[in-house]
Amino acid sequence: MSHTLLVIVASTRPGRIGRAFGDWTVDFAQSHSDFDVQLADLAEIDLPLYDEPEHPRFGNYQHEHTKAWAKIVGGADAFVFVTNEYNHSFNAALKNALDYLGPEWRGKPAAFFSYGGASAGLRATNALDSVLACLGIISVQPAISVPFAMQYVKDGVATLPDAVASAGPAMLAELQRMTDLLRPAAQ
16 A cells, blocks of 8 residues: 655745755655655645634634645655754744644654754754644654755755765655554544
8 A cells, every 4th residue: 555755845935945855855755665755845835824713633624725735734644844944943834834733643654854054954853843742743763964955956956965865765664664553543
């Protein structure tokens, strides 16, 4: 049975490099796993600041943008969060996207592709861990972490050295293993 991996690109700012890393992750996952891989770019999804009248744990969504986002996330079995680091944390667009939903996240594994300067976005993933745990998402290791990330993107295309990409196969294998274990819990 094929599982769906949703690669979520967190950065929404103009001039970002996150989409290039998201595209790289999709291509890499398609080549190195049995996942059916899909991309969710938060810049394209363009969720407004959380505006649902009821708590997301009820899943009683009123707005079409929330229903569309719930369908995307609900259809996934696992996630890779492609996240940058802002001020030692992850960005507001990702927090907003996570906060929009409740049951659609629960019982599913997630891995990280983080990027930034010297820290490679690791402080963002550390901050994300507690939020994901609250939502019932199980974060797995290893992760892909890209230090001094700008050097790996040219004309919107990411090219990663083997030393960085080497964590990818193990990350995907662990996502697959956890997806197989958690799938009954997510349904």
